[in-house]
Amino acid sequence: MAEAHQAVAFQFTITPEGIDLQLSYQALNLIYRSGVRSWKKRVSRMRNRVIKGVFPASPSSWLFVAIGILATMYMQSDPSMGLISKIQQHLPLRYQDGQTMLSALVFSTLLWLSLILALRFCLKLLLSYHQWMFEQHGRISNTTKIWVTLVRLFSSQKPLLYSYQTSLPHLPVPAIKDTLSRYLESVRPLLEDTQYKRMTDLANQFESNLGNRLQRYLKLKALWATNYVSSVWETCHHPTRHRSTDFLYVTPTPVQAARAGNTVTALLLYRRKVNREELKPSRVPGTDIPLCAAQCERMFNTTRTPGVETDVLQHWQDSEFVAVYHRGRYFKLWVYRAGRLLSPREIEHQMQKILDDPSPPLPGEEKLGALTSGDRYQVIPWAQTRKQYFSSGVNKRSLDAIERSAFFVTLDTEDQGMEGDDPVGNLDRYAKSLLHGKCYDRWFDKSFSIVIYKNGKSGLNAEHSWADAPTVAHLWEYTLATDAFQLGYTEDGHCRGEVDRSLPHPQRLVWDIPSEVQTQVSSSLAVAQTLADDVDCHVFPFREFGKGRIKKCRISPDAFIQISLQLAYFRDRGGFCLTYEASMTRLFREGRTETVRSCSNESCAFIRALEDGEAEDQCRQLLRRASEKHQNLYRMAMTGAGIDRHLFCLYVVSKYLGVESAFLKEVLSEPWRLSTSQTPVQQMELFDLKNHPDFVSLGGGFGPVADDGYGVSYIIVGEDMINFHVSSKHSCTDTVSNWNQGWKLLSFLLLQLLRIHAFSSFYFFLFLFSFFKQL
Structure with a gap:
């Protein structure tokens, strides 16, 4: 009860002599200091609102605008083209000099706010440019070079955490024809000819009938919603x-x-x-x-x-x-x-x-x-x-x-x-x-x-x-x-x-x-x-090589791992499956995630060539194409040209309207038997992994999405390590997260690879594929 008494700042009792007031100075001090902390937080929030509200300008820039306007007026020039005089007529001040000064400050403030809106609009236009992502490394266009310079110029002010929020573009609604085309391309390697023809007919029927109607409603929602996906997704x-x-x-x-x-x-x-x-x-x-x-x-x-x-x-x-x-x-x-x-x-x-x-x-x-x-x-x-x-x-x-x-x-x-x-x-x-x-x-x-x-x-x-x-x-x-x-x-x-x-x-x-x-x-x-x-969970740190050696092969580390996982699944199950890779859409305001359908025609062609024992040069070419295709799919997902969130929102709109779509129902019921995600590391660079190699984290993981599938999370740590989290379900006899023979196979492959003088990308893939194939 002592703590309860301390929480009471004062108490009083009525006696025959009057009111007996007892104060707890300790409790009053606690209340005072808590109140001070609360007011400090309010002042800090207010200050941050002002700084964010004028970004990409700064609050001090108002002073420069005001001084500039007053200086031009002092030189007998009217930069407002008569607006200051009109403002002056509506001010209830008696003194002429005071009216002039105040009207000039009002005009300066309005001009300053207009400039801020113009700068913010320009910054939003700059951040809406995404072509830089699709340019080859080392071959940057002049347009992108100018764009980079302008973005750096607009970001010269030290931004707060939320300073860019109002300048980020809204997520665009893709054309329904483009989404359906990309969807059919993504399922082509998974379907037989008759199945693919049936799905093509369903997609065409959906586009010509219900699809365009749902698309109009979705575009209408995108006009007033900050992000047409996030509210529905959440x-x-x-x-x-x-x-x-x-x-x-x-x-x-x-x-x-x-x-x-x-x-x-x-x-x-x-x-x-x-x-x-x-x-x-x-x-x-x-x-x-x-x-x-x-x-x-x-x-x-x-x-x-x-x-x-x-x-x-x-x-x-x-x-x-x-x-x-x-x-x-x-x-x-x-x-x-x-x-x-x-x-x-x-x-x-x-x-x-x-x-x-x-x-x-x-x-x-x-x-x-x-x-x-x-x-x-x-x-x-x-x-x-x-x-x-x-x-x-x-x-x-x-x-x-x-x-x-x-x-x-x-x-x-x-x-x-x-x-x-x-x-x-x-x-x-x-x-x-x-x-x-x-x-x-x-x-x-x-x-x-x-x-x-x-x-x-x-x-x-x-x-x-x-x-x-x-x-x-x-x-x-x-x-x-x-x-x-x-x-x-x-x-x-x-x-x-x-x-x-x-x-x-x-x-x-x-x-x-x-x-x-x-x-x-x-x-x-x-x-x-x-x-x-x-x-069923299995975690293992892979320390034989990492992104450093993969990059020497001029291949994206993420594409390297994604294609490896597809080959592992092919060797494990004897076929291909719908593969989910999480990508972000945080280039847009309130962006969440989008799906990269990693199983493509190009990756399947490489895997078939590898399994059929095709020539090494041909396999390398197919591998290069598969990697470039995967990178392009990832970029499209990041820039709002994905498939699954658009189809998901169309499905939600159909439910609100009370209409059924055989195409959408079938698309959303397709199982993701291979669900993957990369967890980023060293986002803040708070310590150096080279100097502290033991302070590496295993990263994160999640469970499988499909009852007969795998959930694979991986984290690329530094230059020489990749951590994997593999999950599946015991109830499925066809999936096993941990396979002890894989470790023996790994040791054997290491000895074989160490005898090879020139490491090629083909051998690297053989190495990682063989390691995964027993999963």
Whole structure:
């Protein structure tokens, strides 16, 4: 109760002698300092709004415009062509000089605002130019050279995180004829002649009848929507989860509470940078071209609320606490005190209190998180349970504490990592644990959850509806680097800093879980456990070569890996499949992702030639064509000329109109048996991997999309390493994520390749293909 009394600033009692007023100066001081912090944040937001509002100009540029106008007037010249005089007639000032001065300042302000709008329009036109992506390396046109110079000139002001948002172009709606043509080209290698003819007839029929009608509605939506895909995608996107792992070879500290202290601090420092817009805007690697930063807005203080029809993302402006789960109990941990962020040592101290708390879980509390992990394609049970049992009383207060928290933290009771007698198996178990845990010890509705294991290993589990993998990777990269290289630890593994011993204990959340809810929890857990047990994960770091040696062959590393995966699938299953590769559309405002259909006619031609034992020169030519085709498909997806998001939005429009399309229904039901994604690394370059080679991360992964398919996530680390995350389902007898013979095959191939004097791109592909073929 001591903490409750401290929270009361004053209290009074009425006595026969009068009113007895008692003030708590400590509580008043806490209130004052919290208020100061709140006002500082408001002033900072207002300042940032002004700076963003005038970008690509600066607020100080108004002064130059005003001085210039006044100087020309002093020289008996009227730069306004009579407008200053007209403004002067409507000013209620008596003094002639005052009227002249004020009217000149009003004109200067209007001229300044007009110039800003003109500059912003020019910048939007510049950012709408995408031809530079399709030019060959070393053969840049004069138009692109001039364009690069102008973009750099417009970006000379130091932009804030969201400065470019209003200058980014809107995502264009492709012509339906072009989308259908590209779709038919993408499925040609997957279909027999009769099947392809049938699909061509369906596409032609759709274009001539329903397609053009749906296209008109979609164009109308694109006129008033910021992004015609993002609003629909966010509403209809079913929750998927992405995991990010810790350092592969290094654990900064074995003390669980200490690792939690530094990790939570690093995340909150990142949030501070986001709120203050101190992060540099993300750009296309190697260029000055900005990417949309809208996904950062809902990174923290965000949860996905279940609904009967669709889920809804809820975001709160700020949160001064995190939610913590440990051994079946939920806690509310305040990370600010009197407007001050707690030190890492203080957060460690508070985490240790939670770890030492001997209290047992309340009835129904331990597995309550299973409500968020059931089959989210059927969200009605969780939505109805939430509305009926969590809309009032202690349950609502406790649920609000979780949903309004900055993020969710799980203090896991297990050890994870690659250390031990079975490093390969340990890595697989580590990845699988981060993906779903026990299915009830994460709150999967939160934007992301941090997992701190008993031995100090950590990881992140993110929900994908609010953002995509590059945004999460950016956050996690900053967190790992700040934890290890800036905050650091003492020699005995504890966080640095001092501890305020008067900190209140973490608040234990109280629940009143009736038997009906406990029954629903058990049902959701059974569904989630069945899904989780079916997932087969395999993680392996590939260190024999990386993008450095691939680039020497003058081949795109991404194309190299994508074609390798297709050959691996061909050798594994004896055919080709629809292949999904995630690409971003963040060149446009509120851009999310687009699909690169990596399985092309060119890649299939190369694989068939390779398997048929064609001449090496012919295989090299076909490989070059396949690589160039893949790069072109990726560029088209990035520049708004993709296939799948356009068809998806046409399908959604047809549902709103209550019409059916056999073509769209069949297209959207096609399974992605090979779903792939590359996780970017070193987006912030906070440390040098050459000087710290042990501080490499495994990257992230996800589960398979199709029941009989693979999910492959890969991260290209530095010049000499590629990390792979492969997932499949145990229930499918045709897919296996890990195949022990692959490691023996790898060793054998290495010995063979070392005997070759001249390494060619053909041999490199043989090497990686052979390694993958046993998957």
